[in-house]
Amino acid sequence: MKIKKKIPLIDQANKLGFWGGKFGGNYVPETLKKPIEDLEILFDKLKNDKKFIAERDKYFKNWVGTPTRFIKLKNLTNHVGGAQIWSKVVSDANGGAHKIYNATVHCLLAKRSGKKFIIGDTGAGYAGKMLSMAAKKFGLKCKIFMGAKDIARQQPNVKAMKKNGAEVIPVYSGSQTLVDAVSECMRFWVANCDTAAMCVGSTVGPAIFVRICGWSTSQISRELKVQLIDEFGSVPKKLKLYNCVGGGSSSFGFWNEFMDYDKKQCEFIGVEAGGPAKSKKHAAPLTYGSKIGILHGAVQYVNQNSDGQIEETESISAGLDYPGISPLHCFLKDTKRARYTAASDEDALSAYKTVTKFEKLRPSLEPSHAFSVAIKEAKKLSKDTIVVVNSCGDAYKDRGILKKRLGKKYVKSN
Amino acid sequence: MLNPISHAFRKAKQENRAALLTYTVAGDSSKKQSLEILKSISANADILEVGIPHNTPVADGSQIQTSAYRAIKNGIKMNDIFKIIKDFKKSNKNKPIILMGYFNMILQYGEKKFLNKCNSSGVNGLIVVDLPWPENKDFAKKCKKKSIYFIQLLSPTTTKRRLKKIIRDSHPMNYFISMLSTTGGKLKVSPNDILKNYNKIKKIDPKKEIVIGFGITEKTIGKLKSADGLVVGSAICKEISKSLKHRQNPVINVSKLVKKLKSKIL
Ligand SMILES: Cc1ncc(COP(=O)(O)O)c(C=O)c1O
Numbered sequence: 001m002k003i004k005k006k007i008p009l010i011d012q013a014n015k016l017g018f019w020g021g022k023f024g025g026n027y028v029p030e031t032l033k034k035p036i037e038d039l040e041i042l043f044d045k046l047k048n049d050k051k052f053i054a055e056r057d058k059y060f061k062n063w064v065g066t067p068t069r070f071i072k073l074k075n076l077t078n079h080v081g082g083a084q085i086w087s088k089v090v091s092d093a094n095g096g097a098h099k100i101y102n103a104t105v106h107c108l109l110a111k112r113s114g115k116k117f118i119i120g121d122t123g124a125g126y127a128g129k130m131l132s133m134a135a136k137k138f139g140l141k142c143k144i145f146m147g148a149k150d151i152a153r154q155q156p157n158v159k160a161m162k163k164n165g166a167e168v169i170p171v172y173s174g175s176q177t178l179v180d181a182v183s184e185c186m187r188f189w190v191a192n193c194d195t196a197a198m199c200v201g202s203t204v205g206p207a208i209f210v211r212i213c214g215w216s217t218s219q220i221s222r223e224l225k226v227q228l229i230d231e232f233g234s235v236p237k238k239l240k241l242y243n244c245v246g247g248g249s250s251s252f253g254f255w256n257e258f259m260d261y262d263k264k265q266c267e268f269i270g271v272e273a274g275g276p277a278k279s280k281k282h283a284a285p286l287t288y289g290s291k292i293g294i295l296h297g298a299v300q301y302v303n304q305n306s307d308g309q310i311e312e313t314e315s316i317s318a319g320l321d322y323p324g325i326s327p328l329h330c331f332l333k334d335t336k337r338a339r340y341t342a343a344s345d346e347d348a349l350s351a352y353k354t355v356t357k358f359e360k361l362r363p364s365l366e367p368s369h370a371f372s373v374a375i376k377e378a379k380k381l382s383k384d385t386i387v388v389v390n391s392c393g394d395a396y397k398d399r400g401i402l403k404k405r406l407g408k409k410y411v412k413s414n
Numbered sequence: 415m416l417n418p419i420s421h422a423f424r425k426a427k428q429e430n431r432a433a434l435l436t437y438t439v440a441g442d443s444s445k446k447q448s449l450e451i452l453k454s455i456s457a458n459a460d461i462l463e464v465g466i467p468h469n470t471p472v473a474d475g476s477q478i479q480t481s482a483y484r485a486i487k488n489g490i491k492m493n494d495i496f497k498i499i500k501d502f503k504k505s506n507k508n509k510p511i512i513l514m515g516y517f518n519m520i521l522q523y524g525e526k527k528f529l530n531k532c533n534s535s536g537v538n539g540l541i542v543v544d545l546p547w548p549e550n551k552d553f554a555k556k557c558k559k560k561s562i563y564f565i566q567l568l569s570p571t572t573t574k575r576r577l578k579k580i581i582r583d584s585h586p587m588n589y590f591i592s593m594l595s596t597t598g599g600k601l602k603v604s605p606n607d608i609l610k611n612y613n614k615i616k617k618i619d620p621k622k623e624i625v626i627g628f629g630i631t632e633k634t635i636g637k638l639k640s641a642d643g644l645v646v647g648s649a650i651c652k653e654i655s656k657s658l659k660h661r662q663n664p665v666i667n668v669s670k671l672v673k674k675l676k677s678k679i680l
Contacts, residue, residue, distance in 0.1 A: 016548075025549065026549065027518075027544040027545060029543055029567070030568065030569045030571075030591065031569040031571050031591060033546055033569075033571070033572070034569075034571040034573060034576075174470070174483075183470050183471070187472060187473065187596045190472070190473055190596050191595045191599055192594065193594060293521065293522060294516070294517055294521065295470060296470070297544065304518070307491055307519065307522060308468070308516075308520075308523070309486060309519075310470045
C-alpha cells in the first residue's frame with residue numbers, strides 16, 4: 001500500500017472507491033447506487049471546472065471568510081518551553097468551525113443538480129449548523145438528523161440550526177449520538193433520494209462523500225501553506241501539524257497540501273478521543289487497534305464486537321464521538337504517513353484550561369484534544385520546530401459542559 | 415438437486431399463485447420464540463427469510479429496527495442464528511430459508527466460514543442489503559459454489575442498463591424493491607405502478623423468479639398477487655411488537671397473520 005505523489009489523495013481511490021485497494025468503497029443499498037453515481041459524475045465534472053471553482057472561491061472568500069488567521073501562541077510557547085506553538089484559527093470561519101467548507105460545497109452541488117432540499121447529520125452540531133446556514137443562503141430546504149444525547153449537550157448549535165429555519169430531527173436509536181444520526185440520515189436518503197440531496201458531515205460514508213468533504217476542507221491547508229511561506233520564507237524544515245480526528249474532515253483538510261512532503265519535514269499527528277480516563281469506551285479506533293469493518297457504507301477501522309455489531313463510544317466531545325474513521329485516515333495510518341494517538345476527556349479539559357489561561361483563544365472540546373497532545377510533545381521538541389494546532393471549533397457550543405466540569409469562570413458570556 | 419427455493423416457486427406456480435415469503439428477525443423476541451414462530455408460520459409461508467439483526471442498519475425502517483434491537487438486547491449471536499436454522503430444519507427439511515443481513519456481519523464471521531456454516535445449518539439463499547452489484551460479484555460466485563442462491567436486489571432507481579447487467583449475472587431468484595423506501599414504509603406507489611415496473615423487469619429474463627417486497631401488508635398483498643412471490647416483513651415485526659405490548663403470545667398472533675396473508679393471494 002502506497003501513497004502516490006502529485007495526485008490528490010481524494011483521487012487515489014480505485015474504480016470501486018477503495019483507497020489502498022482496501023479502505024472505503026460503496027456498501028450501500030441498491031436504491032442509493034444511482035443517486036451516488038449521479039453525484040460522482042457531477043462532482044468529477046465540476047471539481048475541474050474553472051467557473052465552479054471560481055464560484056466556490058467567491059463564497060469561501062466573501063461569505064466563509066478566508067483566510068482564517070495563522071497566529072503564534074507566544075505565551076503558551078513560553079509557558080511550555082520547547083517548540084514554537086502556532087495555531088491555525090479555523091474557528092474564525094463563518095459559523096465558528098471548518099464544517100462550513102463542506103456544507104457550502106454540498107449546497108452548491110445540490111443547486112447544480114436542481115435539488116431544492118438538503119439533508120445532513122450532525123454530532124457536535126457544527127455540521128448541522130453550517131448546513132442550515134448554507135441551505136438558507138442558497139435557498140434550499142434543510143433537515144438535520146442529530147442524536148438525542150447530542151441535542152441535549154450541544155444546545156447552542158441546535159438553537160442556531162432552528163433559527164436558520166432547519167428542521168432538527170432527534171434520533172433516539174442506539175447510543176443516540178453521531179453514529180445513529182448518520183444512519184438515520186442515510187435511511188432518510190434511501191426513501192427520498194429522488195428529491196433530497198444528502199450532505200455527510202465528515203470525510204466518512206460512501207466514497208463520493210469522503211471525496212467531496214476532503215476536497216472542501218482542503219481550503220485549510222491551501223491557506224496555511226501560503227501563510228507559512230509568508231511567515232518563514234518557505235515551508236519550515238521541522239513542521240508538525242496537530243489535529244483532532246472524529247470522522248477526519250478537519251485533519252484531512254489541514255494536511256492535504258503537505259501530503260507530498262517527507263514526513264520528517266511535515267509530520268501529521270491525529271488525535272482521537274480516548275473517552276473518560278476511567279472508561280473502557282472510547283472513540284479512538286486507530287489508536288486502540290480496532291478491527292477493520294464496514295460502517296456507513298465504507299470499509300474502515302471501527303469499534304465493533306466479534307460479531308460485527310458496532311460498539312458504543314464515549315467522549316466528552318460530541319464531534320469526536322464516532323466509532324469509525326475516514327477511509328482516508330485508515331490509508332494514511334497504514335502507509336504510515338500520519339501518526340495517531342488519543343487524548344482522554346480529562347486531558348482535553350486540562351488543555352482547554354491551559355490554552356485559555358495563556359491565550360485569547362477558546363478552542364472547543366474537539367481541538368482541545370489536539371492541544372493536549374501538542375503541548376505535551378512540544379515540551380520535548382527543539383525551538384526551531386514549528387508546531388501548528390488546528391483550532392477548528394469555538395468553545396461557545398460547549399459552555400454547558402465546561403461550566404459543569406470546570407466551573408463558571410471558564411465560560412464567557414458571548 | 416434443485417435448490418428448495420426453486421422448488422417452492424415451482425409448487426406455487428402449480429397451484430397458480432404467488433409464493434409467500436415472510437421475514438422475521440432471528441432471536442426476536444428470544445431465541446426460543448423466534449424458532450417457534452418459524453415453525454408455526456411455515457405451514458403457510460413458502461419461503462422463510464430470516465434477518466440477521468444489526469445495530470447500524472442503513473436500509474431498515476423502525477419496525478425491523480425495533481425487532482433487531484430487541485434480539486440483540488436478548489443476546490443473539492451469529493452462532494445462535496445458525497442454531498435456530500439448524501433446529502428448524504430438523505423438522506422442516508425442505509422448507510427454504512433465506513438469510514438476510516448486512517455485509518459486516520459476514521465479513522467478521524469470515525466469508526468462507528459463514529458459507530460453510532450456511533451449508534451445514536441448511537440456509538438456501540442469501541440477501542445482503544449493503545452488498546450491491548458489482549461489489550457482490552465475488553461473493554455471489556462463492557455462494558454459487560456452495561449451491562446457495564445469492565439474491566440480487568433491484569430498485570426503482572436501478573437504470574435499465576444496470577438491470578440488464580445485474581440480471582445477467584444473477585442466480586434464479588431476484589428481489590424487486592417496490593418503492594423508494596426503507597423497509598416498513600407506507601406503500602407510496604400504487605400496486606398497479608409497482609406491477610408495471612415489475613413486469614418490465616420480468617421481461618428481461620422471464621425464467622428468473624422475481625419477488626416484490628417493502629411496504630406490503632394485509633391490505634395490499636392481494637393487489638400484487640400476479641408476481642412470482644411477495645415478501646412481508648415489517649408487518650410481521652410490528653405484529654410481534656404489538657403482541658408483546660399487549661402481553662399476548664406473538665407465536666399465535668403472527669401465525670394468524672401469515673395465514674391471513676396467504677388467504678389473500680390464493
Ligand atoms: C469543532 C469540531 N472539530 C472536529 C470535529 C470532528 O470532525 P472531523 O474529524 O470530521 O473534523 C467536529 C465534528 O463535529 C467539530 O465540530
